[in-house]
Amino acid sequence: xxxxxxxASLRLVSNGRRREILRGLRRGPTDTATVESLIDRLRxxxxxxxxxxxxTTEATATAGAVPSRERxxxxxxxxxxxxxxxxxxxDYDRDADEVRYRPDPHVEAVLDxxxxxxxxxxxxx
Numbered sequence: 099x100x101x102x103x104x105x106a107s108l109r110l111v112s113n114g115r116r117r118e119i120l121r122g123l124r125r126g127p128t129d130t131a132t133v134e135s136l137i138d139r140l141r142x143x144x145x146x147x148x149x150x151x152x153x154t155t156e157a158t159a160t161a162g163a164v165p166s167r168e169r170x171x172x173x174x175x176x177x178x179x180x181x182x183x184x185x186x187x188x189d190y191d192r193d194a195d196e197v198r199y200r201p202d203p204h205v206e207a208v209l210d211x212x213x214x215x216x217x218x219x220x221x222x223x
Contacts, residue, residue: 107204110181111208115140117212120182120187122136123188130198132195
């Protein structure tokens with residue numbers, strides 16, 4: 099794996115929400131999901147404690163509260179799904195509200211090298 103591709107893969111999975119999205123798509127019965135089902139997964143504990151850089155989200159995660167559906171939807175649609183799509187690990191169809199997983203060997207190698215579950219009590223910086 100080239101250093102450039104490794105660095106890009108590490109940056110992509112450096113965010114807990116993106117890791118959880120990818121893990122959910124990898125483990126799911128199919129390689130597709132709706133944005134709503136991804137939000138449900140994150141709210142049901144799949145993404146708790148993965149605070150974003152802004153102070154409001156960090157304070158929410160530190161307090162143990164799960165961000166609202168609306169906040170998660172905005173984060174997914176405007177930040178995480180576009181980044182994953184730009185990297186080529188998902189196809190995101192906004193019109194159909196569907197996300198399809200596209201395995202990438204470099205990202206897979208990085209994810210496989212990480213612990214299966216992270217401590218959810220430590221907010222992401």
